[in-house]
Amino acid sequence: DAKTTQPPxxxxxxxxxxxxxxxxxxxSGNEYVYWYRQIHSQGPQYIIHGLKNNETNEMASLIITxxxxxxxxxxxxxTLRDTAVYYCIVRDFMTTDSWGKLQFGAxxxxxxxx
Amino acid sequence: NAGVTxxxxxxxxxxxxxxxxxxxxxxxxxxxxxxxxxxxxxxxLIYYSVGAGITDKGEVPNGYxxxxxxxEDFPLRLELAAPSQTSVYFCASSPTRDSSYEQxxxxxxxxxxx
Numbered sequence: 194d195a196k197t198t199q200p201p202x203x204x205x206x207x208x209x210x211x212x213x214x215x216x217x218x219x220x221s222g223n224e225y226v227y228w229y230r231q232i233h234s235q236g237p238q239y240i241i242h243g244l245k246n247n248e249t250n251e252m253a254s255l256i257i258t259x260x261x262x263x264x265x266x267x268x269x270x271x272t273l274r275d276t277a278v279y280y281c282i283v284r285d286f287m288t289t290d291s292w293g294k295l296q297f298g299a300x301x302x303x304x305x306x307x
Numbered sequence: 308n309a310g311v312t313x314x315x316x317x318x319x320x321x322x323x324x325x326x327x328x329x330x331x332x333x334x335x336x337x338x339x340x341x342x343x344x345x346x347x348x349x350x351x352l353i354y355y356s357v358g359a360g361i362t363d364k365g366e367v368p369n370g371y372x373x374x375x376x377x378x379e380d381f382p383l384r385l386e387l388a389a390p391s392q393t394s395v396y397f398c399a400s401s402p403t404r405d406s407s408y409e410q411x412x413x414x415x416x417x418x419x420x421x
Contacts, residue, residue, distance in 0.1 A: 229410075236311075236397050236412030237350065280349065295410060296366075297342075297349035 197281045202302040205275075211268040213301055215281030218262040223285045226257060227295070228266045230277040237280065237297075240266065271305045278302050309333050311413035313398050319419045320388040328383040328416050330398030338401045339381040340365075340410065341373065343394040350397060356381055388420045 198216040205211040217226065227242040241248055241255045243264075248255045254267040268275055280300040314329045332339065337358045342350040352365030356375040370392060372384040381400075385392060395417050399410040 234415075236399070236415055237410075238412070239409040242409075295340075295350075295352075297351070299347075299349050 196296075197283060197298055199279075199281050199298065199301045201299065202304070205268075205271045205303060205305050207273060207305055207307050208270055211271045211275065211303060211305070213266040213268075213279050213281075213303065214263065215266070216263045217281070217283045220261050220283050221285065224283045226255065226261075226264050227282045227284065228253070228255065229280045229282065229295075229297075230275075231280070231300070232274075232277040240279075271303075273305050273307065276303060276305045311398055311400055311411050313396075313413040313416050315416060316414070317417045319421065320385075322388060322390065322420060324388050325384070325386050326388070326418075328385070328396055328398075328418075330381045330383065330413060331379050332381075332398075332400040332411070333379065334400060334402075334411065335378060336400035336411075337378065337403050339375065340399045340401075341371070341381070341383045342397045342399065343367065343392075344397065344415075345394050353383065353396075385418075390420050392418065393420045394418060 225242050225244050228240040229237040231237045240252050241250055243255045243257055257264045278300040280297050282295050311332045340355045341353040344350045351367045353371050354365050354373040356362045359375050359378050362373050362375050375381050395415045397415045398413045401410045
């Protein structure tokens with residue numbers, strides 16, 4: 194699976210949009226981009242995923258560049274409860290040896306301030 | 308649905324002791340996983356299972372064993388505990404590979420080996 198690069202930390206003001214970048218320059222055609230987050234002392238929580246089109250759900254939006262080498266997770270109106278580590282993960286769902294395994298990197302520590 | 312439950316929440320072991328971390332899911336998911344997370348790091352996959360009776364090694368399996376006799380349960384066994392196994396352990400489950408691959412995580416077990 195392709196590796197990802199994320200900034201180690203970023204701050205965001207409460208009520209503003211948080212834009213979290215992720216670089217995955219070696220992504221292949223069968224690999225999805227997934228975002229999870231982990232609030233302190235809790236298990237990771239799924240946020241969103243996409244292949245090449247932009248995606249939106251009740252939690253966030255995912256913008257994937259046309260060449261698919263990078264993506265941005267957007268939290269439209271950050272709240273204090275969004276303070277967490279955010280993980281960008283790419284994985285290939287077509288090969289049998291993937292079996293749903295997720296490879297977590299160090300992620301981005303997002304701190305939302307009042 | 309309770310989702311993914313883990314017991315115990317906390318445990319302190321002496322070097323050389325053994326224990327079993329319990330994991331149960333009530334979502335009828337075929338796929339189950341065990342991860343460990345060391346302080347300040349991302350999650351690393353220990354073992355996974357694609358169904359009852361089928362298990363396989365992940366990235367860091369040494370010092371651990373698993374079994375999967377039912378769809379619901381996926382216990383992780385530590386034999387001869389070592390200080391290097393001090394970590395937070397997360398169990399997760401997901402539907403079959405034709406789904407969105409969202410993984411549902413339990414709350415974790417915090418293990419200290421002294």
